Amino acid sequence: MTPFLRIALVLLAVAPAPAEAARSPSQGGYSTEKHVEHGITFPRARSYKRIPTKPNEALVILKYTEKLREDRRSRGYHPDMLVLRIDYIPDVAPKTPGPGESGDPDEPEEPEEPAETDEEGDTGVEEEEEKPPPPPINNFERYLAQRGRGWTAGEASEGKERGDWKATEYELVRPPKSRGNLAGWAYVWEKERERTIAVLGYCPEERLEEQAKIWRNTAAKMKFSEPAPNPQRRKWERFYARRKYVDPAYRIETRLSLPEKWKAEDTENYIVVYDTKDQPLVRKIVRDIELIRAEYEALFPPAGPIEAVSTVRVCEDRDEYFEYGGPRGSAGYWNYRDEELVLYDATKREKGERTDKTDTFIVLYHEAFHQFIHYSAGELAPHSWYNEGTGDFFSGAVVKNGRVRRIGPNRWRVNTIKRAVAEGKHISWEKIIRFEQKDYYANPGLCYAQGWSMIYFLNTSKTVASHPRWSEILTVYFEELKRAWATEQERLGEEGRADEKARGEAQLAARTCAVDVAFEGVDIGELQGEWESFVRGLEALER
Incomplete structure (x- = not known):
């Protein structure tokens, strides 16, 4: 893992990776929390603190984690408690047959016009069966099935009903082949065809009995009202x-x-x-x-x-x-x-x-x-050497008295790349300028340091500044990236393609075009040799 991770997709981690448990501080009683926008009031253990939920998280409305003593900080996984709100959404009704679509499987269909084929009978079109979208998450079981990361509902016991609300307590079953000793628990309130409120808890197995008492006290004593602004x-x-x-x-x-x-x-x-x-x-x-x-x-x-x-x-x-x-x-x-x-x-x-x-x-x-x-760039990430390297370049900014005074070396990267060049372990420019993110992340320590040094070299070297072609590389790359991506987006629109696969292929094509044009006519071997000399001349810095 790198010191900087640009995340392209974030999934809700319902059950974080297990690790060695940290001891719980004394419970210290409970505080009442009222959340009128969700129509719930409940006692929350003072040994827990609330932490933010992700901005686009629709179902986990509240998240809590156990407070740690100072001598136990960063020493492993500690208990979490989540509160879910699942508003009922009816399932999509079966499709109503249109004219000529009786919906009767026994009624013969009119034959379709045969597709044009080549001499060998190949239409030239790969037919992929389109998967139907998953049903809406309108109850706790579907939440586990679609968002539970392999956890399933185990032994259940009924809780005490409260008006129209029915309560069920579950022991959750760990995903098959999961490692570690994490235990899961849930208490689910359901108002039929209206709303589900669930309290989920996760902790190491040896602490489940003590933590379940805390979670149960929160969940079983929860009170409900109509949600209000x-x-x-x-x-x-x-x-x-x-x-x-x-x-x-x-x-x-x-x-x-x-x-x-x-x-x-x-x-x-x-x-x-x-x-x-x-x-x-x-x-x-x-x-x-x-x-x-x-x-x-x-x-x-x-x-x-x-x-x-x-x-x-x-x-x-x-x-x-x-x-x-x-x-x-x-x-x-x-x-x-x-x-x-x-x-x-x-x-x-x-x-x-x-x-x-x-x-x-x-x-x-x-x-x-x-x-x-x-x-x-129009919601497109450049190649990693350019993207991560430029991010690291700006990390050296010195901001003072209301403006950026200068941009110096990044103290996290200098020594790593100096050592790599001295030992001949750096990556050739021919290769790294075409690395996709997965290639870059395969050797993050070296790639981040080299990406930074390449951008720092192209931005600050006097030799580069005086070279009519080298001095244009970064500008040409970015302008061509925007132009090529606009062209690819227009093509996707004309073809009516908006799926992730098509978009990913178009992004790759735009990046490839940008790097081709940026380095067209450049003797990369000569450029790399000058960069190696530049790196050797950098002053080592204390981290």
């Missing part, structure tokens, strides 16, 4: 009505989804949400995110107006980042489906030492570039 909604509607921010509806929903500790700040193009008490850090993030974006816009003019607002989510620390869903081994990520950039406060605060916020901003500047280039 969130009383905070009107407040934020008035707030944004007096201000000229882009997409106020998105900003309102983002604010309403925040747990009690989280706060938010608006900028022209972002909404920054955070769970850190370091206000100077927050102010710098709010200021720098727009300043660095101006640098992106100057170097990478967008294919069209960018009207999307993105969330910048700053978690309190690495533990909270992982609890939210950050991939292990990463320090931040950009998720284009959720339009969200996620990182954590990585400030180094050593007693007697100067506070160092550098790592937080290395991640911010890198991931913010991914966010910008996604929209600037």
Whole structure:
């Protein structure tokens, strides 16, 4: 896993990967939580804290995780509790036969005109049987079947009914061949043909008995009412009505989804949400995110107006980042489906030492570039050497007194690429400029360092600047990428193709065209030799 992971698709992790358990702190009683927008009130154990749910998550409405003692932080998986809301949606009715479609399987159909074939009887068209869409998730069983990641309902016992609501408690069965000792539990309230509310819990097996008592106390004592508008909604509607921010509806929903500790700040193009008490850090993030974006816009003019607002989510620390869903081994990520950039406060605060916020901003500047280039290129990712390399290039930005003063070396990458070049273990430019993401991620430590050094070289080398062809490579690549992608999108539209496979093939074609044109007529061997000399001359930096 790389220090930076740009996620293309995020799935709800109903059951996180098992690991060694951490001991629970004392329960400390319960607090009452009321969520009028969902029509539920329940006691929540004070040993649990609420963490945000993903922006586009429709079914998991609340998520909690056990608080950890300071001496137990980052020492393994700890219990989670999820609350689901599943509104009833009727199944799609059977298709009504049209004229000439009796729907009777015994009635003979009129013969179709034969398709044109070649001499060997081949139509030249591969027929793929289209799979029907899955039925709507309108109950707990379907949730497990479609979103449960292999977990199934095991032994069940009926709970005490409350009016029209029926209750069932389940032990969940782990997926076949799953490793580890994770146990699952659920308590499901169902109001027939209207709504299902479920409480799910996951913890190591040896802690199931103690944790199930906590979860059961929350679920069995849950009270229901008709869902009503969130009383905070009107407040934020008035707030944004007096201000000229882009997409106020998105900003309102983002604010309403925040747990009690989280706060938010608006900028022209972002909404920054955070769970850190370091206000100077927050102010710098709010200021720098727009300043660095101006640098992106100057170097990478967008294919069209960018009207999307993105969330910048700053978690309190690495533990909270992982609890939210950050991939292990990463320090931040950009998720284009959720339009969200996620990182954590990585400030180094050593007693007697100067506070160092550098790592937080290395991640911010890198991931913010991914966010910008996604929209600037027309929602298409460039080749990884260009995309990740440029993100790492901007990680070296020095922002001071309201502007980007300079862009220096990335201290996370310099020593790695110097060592690789010295030992002859770097990748040839002929190969790496055509690497797709899976190729790049196969050797992430080296590829990230080399991608950064290639972009840094092409942007800062005096030899490159004085060369009429080399100095154009980055600009030509980006402009050709936008042009080729626009052509491919037009072709897809004409052919009426919108499936993921067709889109993926078109994106690959656009990237291939961009790299072909950018390096046309370039002696790549000569260019690589100059780059190797440049890398050898870089000063080693302390991480």
